Amino acid sequence: MRRRHFIAASAAMAVHSALEPGLLIRAATAASGDDWGPAFAAARARKPWLAGFETPASDRLETPRLDIDGVWPAELAGAFYRNGPARHAVAGQRYRHWFDGDGMLQKFTIADGRVAHLGRYVATAKYMAEIAADRPLADGFGTRMPGVPPAASPDAINPANISVIAHAGRLLALWEAGSPHEIDPATLDTIGRHAWSDETSGLPFTAHPRIDRDGNLWGFGYALFRGALVLYHIGPDGGLRKAGLVPVPDLGMVHDFMVTARHIVIPIPPLVFEADRLAGGASFLDAHVWKPDLGTRVLLVDKDDFSRVEWRRLPPQWIFHYGNAWEEADGSIRFDACRYDDPGVMFSLLRYVMRGEVRPASPAYAMQTVLRAGGAADQQVITDQASAEFPRIDPRRAAVRYRQLYCVLGLGRGDAAHPFANAVARHDLETGDWDLHRYGPDEIVEEHVFVPRPGSTDEGDGWLLGTTLDAGAGVTRLNLLDARRLAGGPVARAHLPYSLPLGLHGNFVGA
Numbered sequence: 001m002r003r004r005h006f007i008a009a010s011a012a013m014a015v016h017s018a019l020e021p022g023l024l025i026r027a028a029t030a031a032s033g034d035d036w037g038p039a040f041a042a043a044r045a046r047k048p049w050l051a052g053f054e055t056p057a058s059d060r061l062e063t064p065r066l067d068i069d070g071v072w073p074a075e076l077a078g079a080f081y082r083n084g085p086a087r088h089a090v091a092g093q094r095y096r097h098w099f100d101g102d103g104m105l106q107k108f109t110i111a112d113g114r115v116a117h118l119g120r121y122v123a124t125a126k127y128m129a130e131i132a133a134d135r136p137l138a139d140g141f142g143t144r145m146p147g148v149p150p151a152a153s154p155d156a157i158n159p160a161n162i163s164v165i166a167h168a169g170r171l172l173a174l175w176e177a178g179s180p181h182e183i184d185p186a187t188l189d190t191i192g193r194h195a196w197s198d199e200t201s202g203l204p205f206t207a208h209p210r211i212d213r214d215g216n217l218w219g220f221g222y223a224l225f226r227g228a229l230v231l232y233h234i235g236p237d238g239g240l241r242k243a244g245l246v247p248v249p250d251l252g253m254v255h256d257f258m259v260t261a262r263h264i265v266i267p268i269p270p271l272v273f274e275a276d277r278l279a280g281g282a283s284f285l286d287a288h289v290w291k292p293d294l295g296t297r298v299l300l301v302d303k304d305d306f307s308r309v310e311w312r313r314l315p316p317q318w319i320f321h322y323g324n325a326w327e328e329a330d331g332s333i334r335f336d337a338c339r340y341d342d343p344g345v346m347f348s349l350l351r352y353v354m355r356g357e358v359r360p361a362s363p364a365y366a367m368q369t370v371l372r373a374g375g376a377a378d379q380q381v382i383t384d385q386a387s388a389e390f391p392r393i394d395p396r397r398a399a400v401r402y403r404q405l406y407c408v409l410g411l412g413r414g415d416a417a418h419p420f421a422n423a424v425a426r427h428d429l430e431t432g433d434w435d436l437h438r439y440g441p442d443e444i445v446e447e448h449v450f451v452p453r454p455g456s457t458d459e460g461d462g463w464l465l466g467t468t469l470d471a472g473a474g475v476t477r478l479n480l481l482d483a484r485r486l487a488g489g490p491v492a493r494a495h496l497p498y499s500l501p502l503g504l505h506g507n508f509v510g511a
């Protein structure tokens with residue numbers, strides 16, 4: 001981490017949220033212009049790492065027993081689920097943003113020192129309808145498809161492509177602007193859209209819900225045409241405890257949030273959705289305008305009473321992801337994040353990579369923030385020498401004071417083949433020390449999640465589990481690292497005989 005690298009780390013998010021059930025948003029159908037497919041194909045021939053942005057050859061990927069290196073511990077048993085955009089073209093028409101494609105779930109089953117893989121698309125209404133029609137029927141987050149009629153509801157265009165979580169015995173594939181989809185954890189069959197209640201059915205639900213140590217699940221959604229954020233409290237039994245709406249002027253897409261012991265914390269970046277732009281033919285993404293003068297408004301909501309809200313303010317910044325947050329005895333709230341100066345990465349790198357181009361954008365800095373009880377705020381950069389993304393923690397420290405932050409980094413790489421993350425790291429928030437492993441020069445590093453060692457209780461006692469795409473070998477690998485000794489590199493690896501499209505988020509579910 002000796003010098004700043006211009007960009008890295010796959011950021012994540014997605015979405016289309018602008019729609020509310022029953023609301024037609026499209027006044028006109030915009031033509032997409034030239035086809036990005038041939039440009040991508042030409043670039044793909046020169047840049048093997050673009051395999052990460054290709055549609056898989058089959059809609060079902062399956063390998064019952066992967067080749068392995070090292071020793072997969074017998075005590076590690078369960079399934080690692082991941083999600084991400086995978087179907088990057090419909091009937092030959094290529095999407096124009098990484099976040100557009102239909103979600104494909106990847107399941108790595110780990111048992112008895114062996115690893116198996118299964119990959120299947122989420123059978124959303126959109127996916128099934130487009131398969132049947134063999135033509136595009138819906139716009140994407142960053143793409144207006146020619147000849148596509150207005151969407152009747154968010155779920156009509158829901159690609160369920162951002163994350164996958166388990167809660168209260170349900171496995172849910174998540175988008176952020178529509179409903180979760182319930183998935184059979186064994187077969188990856190799609191059971192159907194999940195509604196928390198009749199009143200909240202079809203409303204946007206985040207790809208980043210937070211599960212606290214008591215098993216409560218907290219969520220939000222941005223309902224842009226209502227000018228409000230929707231808040232959700234789901235009990236440990238999976239039932240809706242309460243939901244609420246908080247009006248927010250100048251609202252746009254908001255990808256992640258936090259909870260502390262007492263509060264829901266939602267920083268709202270100054271990226272504002274303007275419906276007129278959508279009606280004028282812009283994609284959902286391009287209907288957003290960066291208005292840094294608004295600053296970042298931080299909404300604090302009492303977890304016990306959604307009507308009790310406070311507002312704080314931070315400088316303008318763009319954040320896809322937060323690691324964790326906690327509240328001090330004096331009421332101060334501390335959190336970490338991967339912070340960009342602006343959302344340029346979403347409008348440049350993550351868009352033009354779909355036609356095989358690399359367009360730099362501002363990097364993300366790992367940063368800690370303190371919201372003081374009196375209203376002041378401090379922000380401190382942890383590292384500005386590498387682009388950081390996909391922050392994760394030991395889930396046993398969710399919403400309470402914690403010490404270890406895990407993330408992926410884009411380290412300075414000289415003649416590196418690709419512009420994404422190439423290392424996984426642990427940052428000790430108390431000592432400031434970094435422990436990291438840099439993967440091979442052709443490997444793109446995806447999100448790594450923390451898996452507690454069964455029977456342990458200490459923070460950090462466990463493994464990091466994550467995938468890498470080795471563009472040189474043309475394969476995806478599953479990597480297991482001792483979470484306290486990342487510098488030692490993977491203690492075990494499992495090798496797929498094919499590459500997977502680069503994904504966004506996942507979670508491990510113990511057997």
Ligand SMILES: [Fe+2]
Pocket residue numbers: 011012013162207208255320321504505
């Ligand atoms: Fe995300």
